[in-house]
Amino acid sequence: MEKVDFDIETQDFFYSDKLVNEIKQPLSLTVQVTRRCNLCCKWCSEAKQIKDPTFDDLKFLADQIKGTRRVYISGGEPLVRKDFVKIVDYYSKKFQVLALLTNAISIDEKMAKFLKGKIKYAKVGLDGPRSINNFTRGHYDEAVRGIKNLINAGIDVSISAMFLKSNLPYLDKLAQIADTLDTKQLKLIEPVRRGRSSNFSMAGVPKKSEIKKKIKELKILKDKVGWNTKIEYTFWDKKTKGYSLLVYPNFEVHAWPILDTKETSDDTSVLVGNLYKQSIQEIWSNLPIEFRKSHIAKYTGMAMRKI
Numbered sequence: 479m480e481k482v483d484f485d486i487e488t489q490d491f492f493y494s495d496k497l498v499n500e501i502k503q504p505l506s507l508t509v510q511v512t513r514r515c516n517l518c519c520k521w522c523s524e525a526k527q528i529k530d531p532t533f534d535d536l537k538f539l540a541d542q543i544k545g546t547r548r549v550y551i552s553g554g555e556p557l558v559r560k561d562f563v564k565i566v567d568y569y570s571k572k573f574q575v576l577a578l579l580t581n582a583i584s585i586d587e588k589m590a591k592f593l594k595g596k597i598k599y600a601k602v603g604l605d606g607p608r609s610i611n612n613f614t615r616g617h618y619d620e621a622v623r624g625i626k627n628l629i630n631a632g633i634d635v636s637i638s639a640m641f642l643k644s645n646l647p648y649l650d651k652l653a654q655i656a657d658t659l660d661t662k663q664l665k666l667i668e669p670v671r672r673g674r675s676s677n678f679s680m681a682g683v684p685k686k687s688e689i690k691k692k693i694k695e696l697k698i699l700k701d702k703v704g705w706n707t708k709i710e711y712t713f714w715d716k717k718t719k720g721y722s723l724l725v726y727p728n729f730e731v732h733a734w735p736i737l738d739t740k741e742t743s744d745d746t747s748v749l750v751g752n753l754y755k756q757s758i759q760e761i762w763s764n765l766p767i768e769f770r771k772s773h774i775a776k777y778t779g780m781a782m783r784k785i
């Protein structure tokens with residue numbers, strides 16, 4: 479395989495088209511097994527409801543995306559499905575890396591023990607300390623209990639939070655919480671207008687300059703306090719355009735985020751295929767090369783900035 483180039487000035491990696499063309503399907507897919515949820519977060523990007531696929535549909539989907547290295551079981555909240563255990567059991571046998579995106583509020587000890595050995599890790603949304611999280615998401619105590627159950631069962635947890643005006647002054651506290659809970663990672667994400675956040679005033683979103691200032695403060699604190707939890711952050715720009723491939727509950731595949739065009743099919747995503755009719759290899763081969771490059775860069779850690 480060809481080598482990847484690195485630009486020392488921009489600190490970015492670049493792939494040639496030839497290298498990208500050697501990869502025949504996505505490295506990672508996010509499968510939304512439902513859009514239903516037991517929370518009602520103010521900034522939820524996936525609030526628009528779509529009918530759940532049946533378990534048989536999901537078995538068919540597993541065949542359509544066969545060979546994908548990593549699959550996220552996502553939502554909505556996947557645990558609201560009555561057949562969640564059956565889905566995880568089935569998908570864990572089909573894919574090398576199965577991971578779970580969850581709000582964790584209904585992960586009790588029994589569920590955490592079941593998930594051990596089936597999923598490689600869980601990503602849990604938490605926006606800040608109790609009162610800050612409860613302003614945007616709610617159910618802080620239940621989410622933290624779920625995180626503790628996962629960690630006690632031996633499952634790695636990554637916390638995800640958005641940069642919001644409401645939580646920006648408290649991100650150091652969130653980093654402390656993430657470290658105290660012994661989570662592996664804290665991922666800080668720039669919000670985009672999608673789903674419920676489309677209706678909100680962007681007054682709730684900090685300016686890039688404010689976020690950058692906070693990142694600098696977090697860097698200094700991390701060095702001083704010595705948190706073990708890794709802290710990473712993502713800005714959306716041309717290098718991340720269309721990196722994520724979301725499989726909707728109706729098996730449409732959408733590339734996300736697309737921020738610089740009005741031609742999006744659903745807020746900030748673009749419809750790129752349908753897994754009822756096409757295999758994932760076919761959808762991948764028809765993807766614009768820039769989306770494939772973003773996908774590979776993101777999932778090899780090259781579009782992620784570390785604190």
Ligand code: SF4
Nearest residue numbers: 515517519522554581
């Ligand atoms: S952000 Fe996640 S947890 Fe919150 S309402 Fe949306 S799907 Fe549910």
